[in-house]
Amino acid sequence: MKKVKALLNTRLGFMTFLILCLWLKTVTTYYLDFSLGVENLLQHFLLIVNPFATIVLLMSFALYFNKAVISYIFMGIIYLADSIFIYANVLYYRSFSDFLSFNSITSVNKVAKGLGTTTLGVMQLRDVIYLIDFIVIIILFISRFIKIDRHSFRKLNALATTCLGIMLFSADLAGSESNRPQLLGRTFDHSYIVKYLGINSFLPYDISRSLMTEQVRSKATESEVSKILDYTHQHYAAPNASYFGKANGKNIIIIHLESFEQFLIGMKVNGVEVTPFLNKLYHDKNTLSYDNFFNEVGSGRTSDAETMLEAGLFGLPKGTSVFTKLGSENTFQAAPAILGQQKGYSSAVFHGNIGTFWSRNSVYKNMGYNYFFDKSYYDTNTPNANSLNGYGIKDKLLFSEGAKYLEQMQQPFYTKFLTITNHVRYQFSDDDNGDFQTTDLDDDEINHYFETAHYLDKSIEEFFNYLDATGLSTNSMIVLYGDHYGLDKNSQNQSQHKELATNLFGQDPETWNQFYETQYQRVPFMIHMDGLKGGIKHTYGGEIDVLPTILHLAGVKTKQYIQLGTDLLSKKHDSVVAFRNNSFITTNYTVYPKESSEPIVYENKTGQRIPLKDNPELAMKVDRWQKEVNQKLKISDDINNKNLLRFYTPTGFTPVDPTNYDYQNQIQQLVKTRDELGDQSTSIYSRNGNKSTTHLYNTDALQLQDDRTPIDSWSYVNK
Numbered sequence: 167m168k169k170v171k172a173l174l175n176t177r178l179g180f181m182t183f184l185i186l187c188l189w190l191k192t193v194t195t196y197y198l199d200f201s202l203g204v205e206n207l208l209q210h211f212l213l214i215v216n217p218f219a220t221i222v223l224l225m226s227f228a229l230y231f232n233k234a235v236i237s238y239i240f241m242g243i244i245y246l247a248d249s250i251f252i253y254a255n256v257l258y259y260r261s262f263s264d265f266l267s268f269n270s271i272t273s274v275n276k277v278a279k280g281l282g283t284t285t286l287g288v289m290q291l292r293d294v295i296y297l298i299d300f301i302v303i304i305i306l307f308i309s310r311f312i313k314i315d316r317h318s319f320r321k322l323n324a325l326a327t328t329c330l331g332i333m334l335f336s337a338d339l340a341g342s343e344s345n346r347p348q349l350l351g352r353t354f355d356h357s358y359i360v361k362y363l364g365i366n367s368f369l370p371y372d373i374s375r376s377l378m379t380e381q382v383r384s385k386a387t388e389s390e391v392s393k394i395l396d397y398t399h400q401h402y403a404a405p406n407a408s409y410f411g412k413a414n415g416k417n418i419i420i421i422h423l424e425s426f427e428q429f430l431i432g433m434k435v436n437g438v439e440v441t442p443f444l445n446k447l448y449h450d451k452n453t454l455s456y457d458n459f460f461n462e463v464g465s466g467r468t469s470d471a472e473t474m475l476e477a478g479l480f481g482l483p484k485g486t487s488v489f490t491k492l493g494s495e496n497t498f499q500a501a502p503a504i505l506g507q508q509k510g511y512s513s514a515v516f517h518g519n520i521g522t523f524w525s526r527n528s529v530y531k532n533m534g535y536n537y538f539f540d541k542s543y544y545d546t547n548t549p550n551a552n553s554l555n556g557y558g559i560k561d562k563l564l565f566s567e568g569a570k571y572l573e574q575m576q577q578p579f580y581t582k583f584l585t586i587t588n589h590v591r592y593q594f595s596d597d598d599n600g601d602f603q604t605t606d607l608d609d610d611e612i613n614h615y616f617e618t619a620h621y622l623d624k625s626i627e628e629f630f631n632y633l634d635a636t637g638l639s640t641n642s643m644i645v646l647y648g649d650h651y652g653l654d655k656n657s658q659n660q661s662q663h664k665e666l667a668t669n670l671f672g673q674d675p676e677t678w679n680q681f682y683e684t685q686y687q688r689v690p691f692m693i694h695m696d697g698l699k700g701g702i703k704h705t706y707g708g709e710i711d712v713l714p715t716i717l718h719l720a721g722v723k724t725k726q727y728i729q730l731g732t733d734l735l736s737k738k739h740d741s742v743v744a745f746r747n748n749s750f751i752t753t754n755y756t757v758y759p760k761e762s763s764e765p766i767v768y769e770n771k772t773g774q775r776i777p778l779k780d781n782p783e784l785a786m787k788v789d790r791w792q793k794e795v796n797q798k799l800k801i802s803d804d805i806n807n808k809n810l811l812r813f814y815t816p817t818g819f820t821p822v823d824p825t826n827y828d829y830q831n832q833i834q835q836l837v838k839t840r841d842e843l844g845d846q847s848t849s850i851y852s853r854n855g856n857k858s859t860t861h862l863y864n865t866d867a868l869q870l871q872d873d874r875t876p877i878d879s880w881s882y883v884n885k
Contacts, residue, residue: 648689
């Protein structure tokens with residue numbers, strides 16, 4: 167004890183004590199209050215050690231003061247400020263499932279409005295643990311167990327301490343980058359920064375990102391919108407009279423097929439269809455199916471697909487996504503807000519991952535989504551294990567558990583189900599697929615891909631059966647689309663490359679090139695509705711074209727909105743499909759920008775390269791198409807990066823105020839709305855005599871077979 171006391175009575179020893187206290191408080195917060203999705207031992211290790219770097223660095227500045235009293239006071243101020251910051255993040259996270267950002271701090275009035283009177287409500291009795299350290303420190307000083315060390319402290323030692331903090335941070339960053347490449351450049355989720363680099367690192371990171379964004383936005387002018395409006399009006403494709411308004415007043419259900427590629431449709435493995443239900447749906451007479459529909463995502467992948475689907479804008483060219491970089495602050499003219507204001511739709515997203523992933527919990531508010539049911543709204547404590555994979559709740563559980571919320575929504579509704587089981591890595595349990603036998607190739611990732619795709623297919627079949635049983639299918643338009651590629655045909659993994667080319671696509675791996683890579687960027691796009699004149703369409707299009715297509719079917723005119731796609735059903739549809747790397751594909755040609763003297767052009771029918779110097783007429787067309795593609799992508803980037811939609815409000819449209827949306831206590835919100843409407847309630851629950859329909863949902867999910875909790879029981883959800 168004498169040695170401990172002697173150490174604490176030195177300036178460096180006391181600082182070390184404060185560092186250990188802050189470290190313990192921070193780590194306790196990580197595990198007790200934050201949901202950081204720690205997946206492996208390395209992530210646990212980084213999570214435990216990452217507080218040291220910033221705490222050591224901050225505390226080291228107090229060592230530069232010559233006067234001992236001032237040095238101790240400065241250490242105390244740093245300690246108090248960081249403690250308050252940590253606890254403020256705890257309270258904020260409990261309310262918003264996110265961390266304090268630059269914008270949330272500078273917009274404190276909006277944050278306070280969002281919290282309302284809930285601040286005291288989110289405080290818990292166990293929060294006393296965040297005060298114990300202060301009590302201990304005060305007692306130690308009062309009892310004179312700790313005294314101020316009045317000896318001078320060498321500046322060289324102070325500098326060494328600062329350097330130690332920098333070295334610790336550098337080592338943490340290096341370890342983090344090895345586990346999560348492009349951590350700072352391509353951020354999926356705020357929790358990734360906290361998990362890898364620490365809560366103290368998140369705010370500086372967010373500030374630097376916000377300042378860079380604000381610097382770009384500050385140069386934006388209202389006059390830029392006029393040029394964009396000229397462009398969208400010139401490229402507007404009027405709706406097809408035969409289809410316009412065919413889904414007027416009907417529910418719209420979007421099913422996001424994670425990593426699902428077009429080649430899966432109709433494919434067999436060992437003589438068995440990989441996706442038998444989707445195959446049947448694809449050829450249904452009431453389904454519009456597209457076999458030349460392409461994903462157009464960039465680095466944002468899934469969130470880029472959502473940006474196109476909801477807002478009619480492309481993702482960013484590189485590095486990160488609109489959602490994480492800009493979406494929390496940007497103005498949108500998005501589908502949920504348009505349908506809500508024009509046609510009285512309620513709206514919701516169902517997703518099995520945490521709400522902060524891709525910053526969805528804030529972006530969806532800016533888009534005007536009424537509800538967002540993330541991972542916290544589903545029962546993951548099922549009697550059987552494996553209800554989750556690496557990205558959240560499995561698809562069969564997502565749909566079946568989501569039914570209890572879907573039946574409470576007021577019709578017409580616009581809903582989106584984001585599936586995840588078929589996400590890259592394809593983590594799976596063989597028991598989930600019954601006796602389905604996948605391929606026996608050398609690459610396990612390819613083998614698992616077909617397993618998870620088969621599982622996804624079965625999940626959707628179960629959901630459709632529920633829609634039929636409840637009568638929802640007769641009053642709904644169901645849209646299914648693949649968000650992006652699943653298997654990387656251009657993989658640097660040569661083993662996978664050869665397996666894919668030879669065994670799956672019948673292509674000599676030695677002749678596989680960028681042309682074939684583009685051809686296999688096709689993903690499914692289907693629109694299913696009773697009475698819809700269906701068929702397989704060969705129209706060339708992409709994800710940017712989905713929004714105007716859906717809105718026109720719903721009877722919403724889109725000319726006044728800023729959308730960069732065109733209605734796939736329109737006779738004036740633009741069939742030039744732009745990709746984020748500025749390459750593009752037309753009905754007859756696939757084109758890559760100039761690498762040297764001329765663009766690279768392939769003929770779609772033969773796959774043969776066409777030298778433009780021998781075809782001047784085609785060269786002129788390619789040049790015109792390329793300029794149009796570059797212009798379209800630049801306009802999208804300008805709108806996103808400069809937040810130009812804040813300068814333009816379409817007639818009859820009210821800009822979305824995100825503070826009007828609260829994704830806490832959503833069950834109570836649904837019930838309150840239903841009760842207030844009484845006999846006027848249009849929910850399936852109300853139309854069924856105020857009785858649940860969830861008993862009509864049948865699933866063979868193993869996780870729900872043993873002593874299954876009634877699906878209409880909401881008791882476990884404490885939101």
